Amino acid sequence: MPFEQGHKKIGGRKKGTPNKVSLIRADELLLELGINPIKKLIEIAESDETSIDQRINCYKEIAKYTYPKLKTQDLWVNTDENINPTIIKLVAGIGQT
Numbered sequence: 001m002p003f004e005q006g007h008k009k010i011g012g013r014k015k016g017t018p019n020k021v022s023l024i025r026a027d028e029l030l031l032e033l034g035i036n037p038i039k040k041l042i043e044i045a046e047s048d049e050t051s052i053d054q055r056i057n058c059y060k061e062i063a064k065y066t067y068p069k070l071k072t073q074d075l076w077v078n079t080d081e082n083i084n085p086t087i088i089k090l091v092a093g094i095g096q097t
Helices: 020-033 037-046 052-066
Strands: none
Touching: 037 052
16 A cells, blocks of 8 residues: 555554664663673672572573573384384292202
């Protein structure tokens, strides 16, 4: 549908949506202030005052940026093959007296 003068805007980005330039400015601000978020998380996790739950959350957050997320793999077992059962016979032993 072509644009017609006087109609309301339909679709597109919402007003106030941050663009890449805004995100880059946040990175620049962190650099300017000398703040490294990963380093800060490590400091929190290593603090004696940090609970075990807080430590786990810090390390989980760090892992997101340092290790690739592994995919779940499905394992399929084909049971249609001819499988011969193993027969075990118990035989009473002859004891010595």
